[in-house]
Amino acid sequence: MSEDIGAAVATRLSEVGPSVAMALEFPMGAYFDVLRGLVDNFARAKEVQTIYITSAVPARTIQGTLEALEIDPSGISFIDTISQMIMERLDRDNSSIIYVESPTVLENIVLKVDYLTRKLKPGPKLVVVDSINSLAIHNDAKMLSEFLHVLISGLSAKEAYPVILSMQEQLRPDVHEMLSLVCDRVINLNES
Amino acid sequence: MILPGKKERCVTGIEGLDSILGGGFPRGSLVLVTGVPGVGKTSLALEFALRGAIMGEKSMVLTTVERPEKLVASVPQFDFFDWGLMDRGLLEIKDIGEFAGGGPVYGAYEAHERFARLGESIASYIRENGVRRLVIDTYHTLFYGEKDDATSQNLLLSLSETMYANACTAILVTDASPNASIESIIADGVIVLGNFERRSDLLRTLQVLKMKATSHSRAKYVIDLTDCGVLITPMLRGGA
Numbered sequence: 507m508s509e510d511i512g513a514a515v516a517t518r519l520s521e522v523g524p525s526v527a528m529a530l531e532f533p534m535g536a537y538f539d540v541l542r543g544l545v546d547n548f549a550r551a552k553e554v555q556t557i558y559i560t561s562a563v564p565a566r567t568i569q570g571t572l573e574a575l576e577i578d579p580s581g582i583s584f585i586d587t588i589s590q591m592i593m594e595r596l597d598r599d600n601s602s603i604i605y606v607e608s609p610t611v612l613e614n615i616v617l618k619v620d621y622l623t624r625k626l627k628p629g630p631k632l633v634v635v636d637s638i639n640s641l642a643i644h645n646d647a648k649m650l651s652e653f654l655h656v657l658i659s660g661l662s663a664k665e666a667y668p669v670i671l672s673m674q675e676q677l678r679p680d681v682h683e684m685l686s687l688v689c690d691r692v693i694n695l696n697e698s
Numbered sequence: 699m700i701l702p703g704k705k706e707r708c709v710t711g712i713e714g715l716d717s718i719l720g721g722g723f724p725r726g727s728l729v730l731v732t733g734v735p736g737v738g739k740t741s742l743a744l745e746f747a748l749r750g751a752i753m754g755e756k757s758m759v760l761t762t763v764e765r766p767e768k769l770v771a772s773v774p775q776f777d778f779f780d781w782g783l784m785d786r787g788l789l790e791i792k793d794i795g796e797f798a799g800g801g802p803v804y805g806a807y808e809a810h811e812r813f814a815r816l817g818e819s820i821a822s823y824i825r826e827n828g829v830r831r832l833v834i835d836t837y838h839t840l841f842y843g844e845k846d847d848a849t850s851q852n853l854l855l856s857l858s859e860t861m862y863a864n865a866c867t868a869i870l871v872t873d874a875s876p877n878a879s880i881e882s883i884i885a886d887g888v889i890v891l892g893n894f895e896r897r898s899d900l901l902r903t904l905q906v907l908k909m910k911a912t913s914h915s916r917a918k919y920v921i922d923l924t925d926c927g928v929l930i931t932p933m934l935r936g937g938a
Contacts, residue, residue: 611899613920616931624926649936656932 515543711749714930733891755830817856
């Protein structure tokens with residue numbers, strides 16, 4: 507079951523190709539499998555660079571999680587929107603992490619993605635938003651839908667793979683509806 | 699000379715700004731970039747000059763309050779900055795005092811005649827050297843201690859004519875309030891950089907208030923000052 511989810515994520519991404527915004531809805535228990543599917547089964551295997559926007563936990567925690575899963579996080583560029591807000595110690599020497607002061611400054615997240623797409627070497631990029639649930643804690647649905655629309659539109663022109671993560675247990679109906687509006691595909695991994 | 703009906707563009711090279719302007723400044727415009735300290739006026743103006751030089755347009759930056767080398771050191775280290783542009787004469791960063799017979803200015807001008815000579819001196823240099831982009835950073839500090847507003851307005855009129863006649867596009871960095879200044883009326887364009895507070899967040903913003911001879915967005919945008927240059931994205935409205 508677990509390996510199936512990781513493989514299913516990679517397969518779905520490969521099938522749809524770039525410039526298609528995909529929302530992945532899954533149970534919390536499948537989080538690590540989804541993570542593996544995205545950054546290992548898909549991005550590493552296909553040599554796609556990853557930009558990982560984290561708003562739930564600090565980027566260093568995700569890096570630690572990936573290491574625990576025996577996935578090398580060194581090629582992943584993180585945009586950490588939560589550490590500064592919760593006054594976590596910032597690892598300014600870590601060149602793979604860019605900090606945004608809070609998950610409410612959605613425009614600055616778009617700007618940091620733009621910045622990274624310019625700084626990273628040319629080629630396709632996987633852009634992961636982890637997660638829409640945590641962003642929804644800090645922003646209303648209208649603001650979020652506008653943010654995703656701007657982010658996804660910009661990425662489509664750059665042939666990136668935008669992926670929005672969504673934990674089913676925490677998903678509000680209005681946020682689910684919003685994902686259906688702004689994303690090209692909403693995939694329920696329970697059904698795949 | 700720009701012929702009527704022709705709207706040749708001066709592509710700024712700042713991607714988001716060119717998009718807002720529909721392809722760049724109309725060539726020969728004189729544009730005020732205004733705003734409170736620390737919002738990125740100098741960064742934007744320097745990038746305009748630098749991008750122009752990279753595109754092969756001779757660009758000149760005139761400083762009024764600090765040494766040229768200090769000006770360069772005080773802005774983000776643009777990763778596209780190429781010192782070779784200066785060696786090849788495509789980019790010049792000078793103290794405006796050089797156009798006033800030597801020595802720094804720092805508010806030293808008091809008489810209309812001296813400012814008139816400064817305007818003529820800059821015009822001659824632009825004409826004789828084929829300068830296509832001019833930045834003056836900052837314009838109003840030239841007039842500290844000068845009580846007669848007409849002095850700065852006359853120099854602005856003179857510069858405006860120079861820009862138009864020589865198809866040179868200029869950015870004048872200024873702290874003046876765009877709502878109340880005669881300078882904003884004289885200038886072809888006004889771009890306001892500012893801070894916008896939303897809940898407890900403070901965003902750097904950019905808004906093109908005025909740009910003659912082109913249709914342009916009047917919306918507010920959020921900017922970031924980076925080593926890639928000034929990055930721009932629409933300000934979210936949240937359905938408001």
